Amino acid sequence: MSQQPTDEAPDPSAWSADARWALAMADAAVVLLDPEGEPLHENSAARRIARRLAGGSEDPVEAARPSIHPAGEAARQLLALVPDGGWDTACDEGRWRGRVTVGDPEVVLEIKLYCDLGAEPPKRMAVFGDVTAGAKREDALRRAKKKLAGTHEQLLQAEKMASIGQLAAGVAHEINNPIGYVHSNLGTLQEYTSALFGLIDAYAEAMEDEDPVRHRESLAATRQQLDIDFIAGDLPPLLKESREGIERVTRIVRDLKDFSHVERDAPMRPADLQQGLESTLNIVWNDLKYKARIEKHFTPMPLVECHRSEINQVLMNLLINAGQAIDDQGTIVIATGSGDGEAWISITDSGSGMPKEVIERIFDPFYTTKPVGHGTGLGLAICYGIIAKHNGRIEVSSTLGVGSTFRVVLPVTQPRAQAPGEA
Numbered sequence: 001m002s003q004q005p006t007d008e009a010p011d012p013s014a015w016s017a018d019a020r021w022a023l024a025m026a027d028a029a030v031v032l033l034d035p036e037g038e039p040l041h042e043n044s045a046a047r048r049i050a051r052r053l054a055g056g057s058e059d060p061v062e063a064a065r066p067s068i069h070p071a072g073e074a075a076r077q078l079l080a081l082v083p084d085g086g087w088d089t090a091c092d093e094g095r096w097r098g099r100v101t102v103g104d105p106e107v108v109l110e111i112k113l114y115c116d117l118g119a120e121p122p123k124r125m126a127v128f129g130d131v132t133a134g135a136k137r138e139d140a141l142r143r144a145k146k147k148l149a150g151t152h153e154q155l156l157q158a159e160k161m162a163s164i165g166q167l168a169a170g171v172a173h174e175i176n177n178p179i180g181y182v183h184s185n186l187g188t189l190q191e192y193t194s195a196l197f198g199l200i201d202a203y204a205e206a207m208e209d210e211d212p213v214r215h216r217e218s219l220a221a222t223r224q225q226l227d228i229d230f231i232a233g234d235l236p237p238l239l240k241e242s243r244e245g246i247e248r249v250t251r252i253v254r255d256l257k258d259f260s261h262v263e264r265d266a267p268m269r270p271a272d273l274q275q276g277l278e279s280t281l282n283i284v285w286n287d288l289k290y291k292a293r294i295e296k297h298f299t300p301m302p303l304v305e306c307h308r309s310e311i312n313q314v315l316m317n318l319l320i321n322a323g324q325a326i327d328d329q330g331t332i333v334i335a336t337g338s339g340d341g342e343a344w345i346s347i348t349d350s351g352s353g354m355p356k357e358v359i360e361r362i363f364d365p366f367y368t369t370k371p372v373g374h375g376t377g378l379g380l381a382i383c384y385g386i387i388a389k390h391n392g393r394i395e396v397s398s399t400l401g402v403g404s405t406f407r408v409v410l411p412v413t414q415p416r417a418q419a420p421g422e423a
C-alpha cells in the first residue's frame with residue numbers, strides 16, 4: 001500500500017474501493033489517527049499482530065475477510081509501543097522510523113510514523129511491520145562476522161607467533177651474543193676494580209706515614225705492577241661496548257614486544273615505517289646476516305596510518321622469504337619512498353626467482369614450494385590480508401634465476417579517516 005498521506009480525509013467510507021481494499025489486505029499493520037493522535041482506524045494486520053503480541057492465536061474470521069475497522073484495542077496496544085519522541089519527530093520531519101522488541105518469544109516490530117499537520121485536513125498514520133525473521137538473520141550475521149573477525153585475528157596472531165618461533169633460535173643468538181661479551185666485560189671490570197682498589201689502598205697506607213713522599217717510588221712501582229695505565233685506557237671502551245650490548249638486547253626485546261602486540265580493535269595510527277623496518281630487521285637479522293648483504297635505499301617517507309605491528313609482520317614475512325630464496329650468498333635491497341598520497345617499501349632479493357606458475361599462486365593460503373616442515377604457505381596469504389585491510393596492495397615481479405621484488409604500497413591516510421569533503 002502507499003505509505004504517503006493522501007488528500008482524502010481519514011474516513012474509510014469516503015475512500016475508493018481500491019484504497020480500502022489495499023489497506024485491508026496489507027501485511028503491515030496500519031493505524032490511522034486524528035490530528036491530536038487519537039486512533040481512528042486499524043486494519044486486519046494490526047489486529048493480527050496485536051493478538052500475536054498478546055499471546056493469542058489467529059482469528060479465523062479476520063484471516064478469511066481482511067478489512068478496516070474502527071480503532072479498538074489493537075490500535076491502542078500497538079500505539080503504546082511507539083517510543084517517546086517518535087511522533088514529535090514525525091510531525092517535525094514528516095516521518096519517523098524505529099524498531100522495538102517485544103513479547104516472549106521476542107517479536108521485532110519496525111514502526112513507521114507519518115504525520116502532516118499542515119495538510120487539509122491534517123493526517124497521521126502509524127505502520128507496524130513484523131521484521132523478526134530479518135532481525136534474527138541480521139543478528140546471526142553480525143555474530144558470525146564478529147566470530148570470523150576473531151578467528152581471523154587468531155590466525156594472524158598464530159602465524160605471527162609461528163614466525164617468531166621460527167626465528168626464536170636466531171633471536172636467542174642475537175641476544176646471547178651481547179650478553180656473552182657484557183658478561184666477559186664484567187669479569188674484566190671486576191679485575192680492574194680490584195687493581196684500582198689495590199692502588200687506592202697503597203695510597204691510603206702511604207698517606208698514613210709521617211712522610212708520604214717517601215713512598216713515591218714504591219707507589220709508582222705498584223701502579224705499574226697493577227697495569228693502571230692500561231686499565232685507564234681500556235676502561236672507557238669496555239664500558240661503552242657493554243652499554244651498547246645492553247642497549248642492543250633492550251632493543252631486540254622491545255622489537256619483539258612490539259611485534260607480538262595485538263592491535264585489532266585499536267584505531268590505525270600514523271607510524272614510521274622505516275623504524276618498523278629497522279626493528280623487523282633486528283629480529284630477522286640472525287637469519288639473514290650470513291646469507292645476504294643488506295642494502296638500504298631509504299628516502300624520507302611520511303608517517304603512514306596503519307596497525308604498526310601488522311605491517312611489521314608483513315615486512316618480516318617478506319624478509320624471511322627473501323632470505324630463504326637465496327641459496328648461498330646474495331643481496332637484499334630494501335628501498336622506501338612515497339608519492340601521490342602513497343608510501344611504499346620494496347624488498348628485492350637476488351634469490352631463485354619464481355616461474356609464472358608459482359607467481360600466480362603465491363598468495364593462496366597453504367601454497368608453498370618449500371619442503372614439508374619448512375613452510376606453511378601462509379606467509380604471503382597473511383601479508384595479502386593485512387595489506388588489503390590497509391587499503392594497499394602488494395606488487396610482485398620476479399625473474400627465474402635472477403631474483404624477486406615484493407613492493408608493498410600503502411595509502412598514507414586511510415580513506416575512512418579523511419575529513420568530509422576531502423578528496
Ligand SMILES: Nc1ncnc2c1ncn2[C@@H]1O[C@H](COP(=O)(O)OP(=O)(O)OP(=O)(O)O)[C@@H](O)[C@H]1O
Nearest residue numbers: 321322325362368369370375376377378379380404
Ligand atoms: N622472495 C621470494 N623468492 C622466491 N620465491 C618466493 C619468494 N617469496 C615467496 N616465494 C614463493 O612463494 C611461496 C609462498 O610463500 P609464503 O611466504 O606464503 O609461504 P612459505 O614461505 O612457503 O611458508 P611460510 O611463509 O608459511 O613459512 C613460497 O613457498 C615460494 O615458493
Ligand SMILES: [Mg+2]
Nearest residue numbers: 317321379380
Ligand atoms: Mg614465507
